[in-house]
Amino acid sequence: MEPLTENELDIAQARGFLEEWLKNEPAVVIDNLKVLSDGVNFYRQKYLDIQEDYARLLDNYNRLTAQSAQFLQYSQELKNQIDQMLVDDQREFHKTE
Numbered sequence: 001m002e003p004l005t006e007n008e009l010d011i012a013q014a015r016g017f018l019e020e021w022l023k024n025e026p027a028v029v030i031d032n033l034k035v036l037s038d039g040v041n042f043y044r045q046k047y048l049d050i051q052e053d054y055a056r057l058l059d060n061y062n063r064l065t066a067q068s069a070q071f072l073q074y075s076q077e078l079k080n081q082i083d084q085m086l087v088d089d090q091r092e093f094h095k096t097e
Contacts, residue, residue: 011040 015037022029 011037011044 015033018033019030022033
């Protein structure tokens with residue numbers, strides 16, 4: 001996910017420009033501009049919230065992946081120890097005399 005640019009984060013400047021530009025227009029135009037601006041603000045905030053959630057999930061994923069790798073390494077070490085113990089225990093039964 002790409003971070004929002006400074007211009008995307010600050011639409012208040014653009015809104016102020018449009019309000020000044022449209023100040024002589026009917027009230028319905030200003031109301032529609034407000035609805036549009038509020039909608040952009042809402043979706044921008046949702047996007048920022050999703051970015052935070054994504055970062056948190058990515059951190060959890062990385063942590064769990066590292067723990068899984070450690071567990072697999074530990075399991076392999078245990079398997080090797082058990083294999084060696086079995087070889088050692090079976091050695092006395094297979095001694096050639």
